[in-house]
Amino acid sequence: MTTRRSLLLASAGLAAPAIATAQTYRPEYKLSVVGNRPIPFAEGAFQWAELVTQRSGGRINVRVYPGSQLVGGDQTRELLAMRQGVIDMCVFSTINIAPQVREAGVFQLPFLMPDHRAFDALINGEVGRDIMQVMDGRDVVGLAFGENGFREISNSRRAIRTPADLRGLKIRFAAGAIFNDIFTGMGANPLQMSFADLQPALSSGAVDGQENPVNLFLAFRMDTLAQRHMTIWNYVNDALIFGVSKSVWNSFNAEDQALLRDCAREAAANNIRLARAGLGIPGTDDAALQELRRRNVEVTVLSAEEKRAFAQALRPVHERWASRIGTGLVQKAEAAIRALS
Structure with missing residues (x-):
């Protein structure tokens, strides 16, 4: 009897962390973006939210708040709002965050990038990796680069x-x-x-x-x-960053972090394709x-x-x-x- 009771207690103890982890998942995760559908910028955010929600079976329920409504329409406040816990996820414009993240201003140097090949060389190379590391230091996990388009x-x-x-x-x-x-x-x-x-x-x-x-x-x-x-x-060209609050990111297990990253990359690739269509x-x-x-x-x-x-x-x-x-x-x-x- 004692042995059986000990096994039951041990099993319960092993199960507890899994239950506790599941309980940390919120009923809703708030994703902020400037504008609304049908522009490619906002489309990328909606697709990301939909992919995560669908592929997680609803365990990670992401809702998009378009028009930067979580910050009263002031898109320049999105980064601060994420650090304050108001926003969980965001598709950031590098223009809007550059006043707070000076490195993001590389995309705003006038006539630096002559074409989309140049833009791709930056986001897919060492410059892109450096900027993502800077974002990490600002409590944001950057998962993918998108594109608002040449202005x-x-x-x-x-x-x-x-x-x-x-x-x-x-x-x-x-x-x-x-x-x-x-x-x-x-x-x-x-x-x-x-x-x-x-x-x-x-x-x-x-x-x-x-x-x-x-x-x-x-x-x-x-x-x-x-x-x-x-x-x-x-x-x-206004580069976009698909980002997650670091505290929110750390609340997910490794499998769900991979899911979030894969969905962000897929949505970002679709966003870039849409941003370049018809030009x-x-x-x-x-x-x-x-x-x-x-x-x-x-x-x-x-x-x-x-x-x-x-x-x-x-x-x-x-x-x-x-x-x-x-x-x-x-x-x-x-x-x-x-x-x-």
Whole structure:
């Protein structure tokens, strides 16, 4: 009897950790993202949540909170909110976190990345690994890089083909003092505001223009907000980070951590494919650019020589910010891009 009782107690003791682990899983995990479907940025977040929820059999129930609603629409507060426990998971824009994570600003150096091959070289190479290590030090486990897309500039007043064409234009930017320097350096009047405030500002004429990926311009019908001119200049590309709060990550067992990572990578790959669709780059058609023209938007596609004129005008901005971001990291980025030639 004593032996049987001892075995039962031992079995109960062995079972206890598994039960305790299961009890740490919450009824819901909150995932924050800027914007909403159908833009590729938000689509990546929704797909990640759906994949995790489905493949875990509902044990890990992830709910997306679009429009950065958990931080009152202010996307620049998402990183702080995650560290405070308000947000469990997030698809971060590197633009929005760069004021707090200076290394993420490498993607905002003007005209650093000439094309998507250059962008891929950064996120898939040493630069990407370094940035993920920095995020880990900020209590965020980065699982995958996605892409919001190259940011093009639109406005209500005129075509932009040279730096001088920006003179006097009121241009909205999302976050980061580097954007203030970029547009000030070309004689524009930059204004920082959240995406939630952008559409009414365009509609009322409070700002003349904005810079965002083509897919977002089309999804939010900015052509109906007096944006009649679009310049394809690829001046920066907004990398996305699919991240989980470190404390939340540590609450999952190894198998579920692998599940979260695999789902993030799959959703990020789909996000990148959607972000590049219709832009006329290798492997896609130019349906998005044709749709702009169908909506009576004048599309100006800059040549390599015209882009160099902008890059030259902004060289002082590049040099000033390279030292702030980290000279070593910027040199790694430049070397990775040169290696593609």
